[in-house]
Amino acid sequence: MSTVATDSAAAxxxxxxxxxxxxxxxxxxxxxVDLAVPPGAMVGLVGPNGAGKSTLFAVLSGLLxxxxxxxxxxxxxxxxxxxxxxxxRGLARTFQRPELFSDLTVREHVVLADRVRHRGGRILRDLxxxxxxxxxxxxxxxxxxxxxxxxxxxxxxxxxxSGLPLGASRLVEIARALATGPEVLLLDEPSSGLDGxxxxxxxxTLARLNADxxxxxxxxxxxxxxxxxxxxxxxxxxxGAMIRSGPPEEIRSDPAVRAAYLGTEQPSSPxxxxxxxxxxxxx
Ligand SMILES: Nc1ncnc2c1ncn2[C@@H]1O[C@H](COP(=O)(O)OP(=O)(O)OP(=O)(O)O)[C@@H](O)[C@H]1O
Ligand SMILES: [Mg+2]
Numbered sequence: 001m002s003t004v005a006t007d008s009a010a011a012x013x014x015x016x017x018x019x020x021x022x023x024x025x026x027x028x029x030x031x032x033v034d035l036a037v038p039p040g041a042m043v044g045l046v047g048p049n050g051a052g053k054s055t056l057f058a059v060l061s062g063l064l065x066x067x068x069x070x071x072x073x074x075x076x077x078x079x080x081x082x083x084x085x086x087x088x089r090g091l092a093r094t095f096q097r098p099e100l101f102s103d104l105t106v107r108e109h110v111v112l113a114d115r116v117r118h119r120g121g122r123i124l125r126d127l128x129x130x131x132x133x134x135x136x137x138x139x140x141x142x143x144x145x146x147x148x149x150x151x152x153x154x155x156x157x158x159x160x161x162s163g164l165p166l167g168a169s170r171l172v173e174i175a176r177a178l179a180t181g182p183e184v185l186l187l188d189e190p191s192s193g194l195d196g197x198x199x200x201x202x203x204x205t206l207a208r209l210n211a212d213x214x215x216x217x218x219x220x221x222x223x224x225x226x227x228x229x230x231x232x233x234x235x236x237x238x239x240g241a242m243i244r245s246g247p248p249e250e251i252r253s254d255p256a257v258r259a260a261y262l263g264t265e266q267p268s269s270p271x272x273x274x275x276x277x278x279x280x281x282x283x
Pocket of ligand 2: 053
């Protein structure tokens with residue numbers, strides 16, 4: 001893998017897309033898109049249904065190779081790198097629908113992720129030597145407990161995930177991602193399916209993870225108000241084009257952003273926000 005650092009932004013951003021283009025047949029899902037997630041930042045990515053948000057996540061996490069453009073982590077070019085290689089470099093993500101093992105407990109999910117991080121290739125050797133069945137060290141317990149605590153999952157630690165409500169399942173997914181020790185965490189619509197109170201709790205939890213652990217967050221959300229409330233920089237995609245990026249106060253009042261969400265009809269109140277995205281209605 002080559003290492004290319006062409007400018008200072010590329011050298012400092014934990015994760016950066018530049019000029020990313022993705023075509024599905026005749027459809028241009030992403031058109032020369034730029035985005036940067038600096039160290040310790042909380043960055044939001046919003047846009048109407050089908051704008052290209054999940055496609056950009058797939059490119060950033062290595063599941064999809066772009067037709068053009070580059071992805072960098074800490075300045076290193078990872079455009080051709082596998083999802084595993086990006087994970088090793090500190091990238092973790094969650095999916096729109098939680099992908100969990102229904103028979104495992106909450107704690108077992110976190111233990112698995114922690115062992116992948118700390119035992120890596122030795123996990124396979126443990127399977128034949130029996131090493132994996134030995135009592136784990138106190139340091140493992142400590143790390144796992146810290147992650148469970150960070151997400152307020154202590155009381156659910158021994159519950160099988162199959163019986164958990166959606167909100168708790170989302171937290172388990174985030175806990176598992178966190179246990180891999182990421183520097184940057186991509187979250188695809190973490191508030192989807194949560195009620196107002198659960199969404200507020202999730203926002204507070206994410207802000208704490210960012211403040212306490214210095215994890216950079218890239219948040220794709222249909223809940224625009226949540227993103228505007230917690231992210232320092234917000235990017236807006238529309239039909240595959242990055243139409244705006246900036247601080248929430250600029251995004252909130254931007255006519256092009258409102259038009260993207262609300263069509264040509266403008267809200268009467270200047271403080272009104274595009275919180276009724278078309279994709280919300282279709283969920
Ligand atoms: N594998 C694929 N093959 C063909 N077209 C695709 C594929 N994946 C996505 N698309 C199309 O690319 C466009 C962008 O889709 P994407 O899922 O990235 O949007 P999104 O912003 O995540 O939407 P949503 O808010 O509904 O999750 C859409 O028109 C979608 O139909
Ligand atoms: Mg999507």
